[in-house]
Amino acid sequence: MGATVGSSLAFHAAYYRLYGITFGxxxxxxxxxxxxxxxxxxxxxxxADAAWLIACQTDTDIRCGTKDVIKTPYNRNLRIxxxxxxxxxGKSAFAPPGSPNVRLVFNxxxxxxxxxxxxxDATISDDVLADLTTGNYTDCTVLKGYLLSGYISxxxxxxxxxxxxxxxTTSISTDTTTIGGQTTISAAANIDPGxxxxxxxxxxxxxxxxxxxxxxxxxxxxxxxxxxxxxxxITPVDNDGDLATPPVWSGTLTVDxxxxxxxxxxxxxxxxxxxxxxxxxxSDGSIESNRAHPSSYLTVTESLENQNFIVIKRNATxxxxxxxxxxxxxx
Numbered sequence: 001m002g003a004t005v006g007s008s009l010a011f012h013a014a015y016y017r018l019y020g021i022t023f024g025x026x027x028x029x030x031x032x033x034x035x036x037x038x039x040x041x042x043x044x045x046x047x048a049d050a051a052w053l054i055a056c057q058t059d060t061d062i063r064c065g066t067k068d069v070i071k072t073p074y075n076r077n078l079r080i081x082x083x084x085x086x087x088x089x090g091k092s093a094f095a096p097p098g099s100p101n102v103r104l105v106f107n108x109x110x111x112x113x114x115x116x117x118x119x120x121d122a123t124i125s126d127d128v129l130a131d132l133t134t135g136n137y138t139d140c141t142v143l144k145g146y147l148l149s150g151y152i153s154x155x156x157x158x159x160x161x162x163x164x165x166x167x168x169t170t171s172i173s174t175d176t177t178t179i180g181g182q183t184t185i186s187a188a189a190n191i192d193p194g195x196x197x198x199x200x201x202x203x204x205x206x207x208x209x210x211x212x213x214x215x216x217x218x219x220x221x222x223x224x225x226x227x228x229x230x231x232x233x234i235t236p237v238d239n240d241g242d243l244a245t246p247p248v249w250s251g252t253l254t255v256d257x258x259x260x261x262x263x264x265x266x267x268x269x270x271x272x273x274x275x276x277x278x279x280x281x282x283s284d285g286s287i288e289s290n291r292a293h294p295s296s297y298l299t300v301t302e303s304l305e306n307q308n309f310i311v312i313k314r315n316a317t318x319x320x321x322x323x324x325x326x327x328x329x330x331x
Contacts, residue, residue, distance in 0.1 A: 032321045077111030079303040081147070081231075083217075089129040094147075095122075096201035097229035100219030103127070103137060104147070104233065111303055113145040113233060116199070122219045144247070147303040149231040150293075151224065152204075152255060155312035161272045162262055167204075167228060167311060202230040239299070246301040253297070254327055255309055265330035271314025275323035278307075295326065 028034055072078055074086050084094035084106060091114070093103045100122035105115040117137035119127065131137045154160060154167035161167065209221040223229040236247035255274045257263060262272045278293030285298040293307045310323060318325045 028322060074108075076108035077106070079111035079147070079305075080106045080108065081149070081305065085124045085127050087127060087129040087131070091129055091132075093124060093127050093131075095119075095124050095219065096231040097223050098203035098206055099201045100124075102201065104231075105132070105137075113143050113147060113303075116141045116143055116145075116233065124219075125216065143233065143235065145233045145235045146249070146300065147231055147305070148234055148253065148307060149229075149303075149305045150307035150309070152228040152230065152309045152311060153226070155310060155316055159312040159316035161311045161313055162270055165260060165262055165272075165311065167226070200230060200232040202228055204228045236300070248299040248301055250296070250298050250300065252295065253307060255311065263330065264327045266314060268314075273312050273314060273316065273318070273325070274327035275310050275312060275318035276308065276326040277310070277322060278324050280324060295324075 073082065074080075074084075074092070076086070076092055080092055081094050084092040086092050086108075087105070090108045092106045092108055094106065096102055096104060101119050103115070103117040103119050103124070104113050105117065106112065107114050115132065115137075117132070117140040119131070120136050120138070127136075132140065152167065154165070203222045206220065206222050209218065209223070209225045211225055213225060214221075217223060234249050236249040238247050257272065262270050264272055264274065266272075276293055276295075278295075279289075281294060282296040283289040283294040283298040283300075287301065290297050290300045291304060297304075309326065310318075312318070
């Protein structure tokens with residue numbers, strides 16, 4: 001939020017102030033204490049007006065006081081990626097990393113992916129709801145899917161993986177690696193039988209984004225500098241025959257180095273290890289457990305983001321305060 005709003009801060013200095021907010025004694029997923037500082041935009045308004053952040057669906061509701069609905073960012077489901085473009089009409093479109101012409105269309109209320117389309121151009125900022133019916137969106141496939149997404153970074157200094165993987169370097173050449181085995185590093189979802197992994201996307205093959213990153217982002221560059229971003233569309237299944245309960249999926253997620261020249265557990269310079277930013281053990285099936293990036297997911301009922309990995313050198317170790325060993329021996 002800070003980067004997005006901050007880009008227009010110069011034009012609205014009379015209305016906003018930029019602050020750094022520090023949170024002390026913040027626990028990470030392993031329970032270790034950390035200090036977190038976040039930039040924030042604070043409006044120059046009387047705090048007494050803060051109640052207006054809680055609004056109702058209609059003016060009638062506000063006047064009669066019959067309903068209080070807390071508004072979420074863009075007034076839509078929090079599981080929808082923040083960069084997604086609001087098409088109005090209860091839909092939002094997201095261009096997954098590395099595929100600027102692809103459009104994943106979400107239902108704003110449920111957070112479910114309803115369509116997978118191809119846009120005629122790579123500019124998502126001018127997309128509107130009518131594109132679904134006017135021909136601007138083509139090859140649309142009806143879906144009922146969840147998004148599984150995150151980032152793959154690289155260890156630094158003595159933990160740096162082989163240079164030829166081109167993760168976390170300042171090189172602007174393309175990576176030799178992609179997610180789901182599309183073309184090049186991969187986050188490969190191993191989902192239980194009956195569930196379909198429709199498609200995975202990533203920006204590993206794109207050049208590095210400049211520093212500072214352009215606003216708006218350049219769709220021909222990586223979404224984040226020195227980091228591979230990935231997104232997978234997964235179609236869940238009905239596991240209980242009850243239409244009132246959400247469909248689910250279960251399984252694991254790994255980084256696939258097929259065709260890259262790197263190999264997990266190899267005892268030579270091409271050897272790598274993979275750590276995940278998550279929790280020990282497998283999911284217990286709860287929403288909180290699945291969101292925390294366990295080694296195996298159980299009965300996932302929503303889209304999951306920030307399922308992140310770090311690739312390190314074969315003889316390096318995962319940082320015990322923040323990282324959990326995920327792939328350390330050859331399979």
